[in-house]
Amino acid sequence: GAGVSQSPSNKVTEKGKDVELRCDPISGHTALYWYRQRLGQGLEFLIYFQGNSAPDKSGLPSDRFSAERTGESVSTLTIQRTQQEDSAVYLCASSLQREKNIQYFGAGTRLSVL
Amino acid sequence: GQNIDQPTEMTATEGAIVQINCTYQTSGFNGLFWYQQHAGEAPTFLSYNVLDGLEEKGRFSSFLSRSKGYSYLLLKELQMKDSASYLCAVRRYGGATNKLIFGTGTLLAVQP
Numbered sequence: 001g002a003g004v005s006q007s008p009s010n011k012v013t014e015k016g017k018d019v020e021l022r023c024d025p026i027s028g029h030t031a032l033y034w035y036r037q038r039l040g041q042g043l044e045f046l047i048y049f050q051g052n053s054a055p056d057k058s059g060l061p062s063d064r065f066s067a068e069r070t071g072e073s074v075s076t077l078t079i080q081r082t083q084q085e086d087s088a089v090y091l092c093a094s095s096l097q098r099e100k101n102i103q104y105f106g107a108g109t110r111l112s113v114l
Numbered sequence: 115g116q117n118i119d120q121p122t123e124m125t126a127t128e129g130a131i132v133q134i135n136c137t138y139q140t141s142g143f144n145g146l147f148w149y150q151q152h153a154g155e156a157p158t159f160l161s162y163n164v165l166d167g168l169e170e171k172g173r174f175s176s177f178l179s180r181s182k183g184y185s186y187l188l189l190k191e192l193q194m195k196d197s198a199s200y201l202c203a204v205r206r207y208g209g210a211t212n213k214l215i216f217g218t219g220t221l222l223a224v225q226p
Contacts (some may be wrong), residue, residue: 001118004156007161031212042118043157043201052218056213091156098143101205105156 004028008093012112013082021062021109025094032075033103034067034095043091049075050097082113101110118217120202125223126192134187134220136202148176148187149201154226157201161187189222197224 004026013019025032034046045059049069060066064082067074079086089110093103117139126132138146145164149157163169163185165176175188189196199221203214 010226033213035216040218043203043214044219045213045215049211050212059213095210095212100162102147102162103158103212104159105149105215108155 003093004094004104006090006106006109008109009107010110010112011027011079011114014114015084016081018078018080018103019082019111021079021090021111023075023092023094023106025073025075025092026071026104028096029094029104030072030097031095031101031103032069033095034075034077035093036061037089037091037108039088046077046090082111082114087111097109118202118204118215119218120200120217121158123221123223125225126189128192128194128224128226130192131190132192132222133224134189134200134202135210136185136187138183138185138202138204138217138218139205140204142207143180143204144207145205146176146178146185147203147205148174148185150200151199151219153198157204159168160200165194182196192224192226197222 011091033051035043048056065081068075089108091108095101095103120136148160151157161176170176173190178185194207199219201219
């Protein structure tokens with residue numbers, strides 16, 4: 001597709017359930033990022049994938065959070081045993097690994113944990 | 115650590131000029147980005163500065179002073195559609211990551 005695609009756009013879940021969020025990066029972009037945006041706050045880095053290198057997981061807030069990426073394509077962010085504080089917009093971005101490394105964002109998945 | 119500060123909200127009039135400031139404290143500075151984010155939409159890239167000075171792109175300009183840890187985004191000839199959040203983000207050297215550290219964003223309201 002032309003841009004970064006995320007699904008679902010909205011997800012409502014009950015506390016304690018697991019959720020999977022999906023990101024389709026721009027074709028040919030080797031780098032992929034996940035960020036979290038809580039209401040009224042800035043974007044918070046979660047995890048970064050670059051080609052076949054080990055991902056940078058330094059931003060994951062707890063071991064309930066994990067992410068995978070197959071090659072240079074789709075990524076899934078999984079949150080296990082969701083808590084109310086996990087409610088946020090989860091944004092994915094991708095970039096080429098050269099020059100300015102401009103990150104292009106998807107519209108995000110709005111997660112609401114009841 | 116890293117600290118990025120920008121005003122929470124600003125108001126300006128259609129047709130006017132507005133300057134949104136961003137100050138940062140970080141080691142290993144490797145570029146500053148400005149993004150625009152309309153409510154419920156993806157952040158979209160506006161500008162990138164890595165060297166001191168002014169970068170102009172149409173109605174939008176961005177300035178950087180690395181010695182002062184300071185940047186601003188200048189919007190000219192404001193239009194109603196410019197009402198949005200403007201996000202300042204810094205990239206650092208170090209490791210294998212190109213992650214961005216974001217400020218909380220400045221919500222700009224353009225009034226008729």
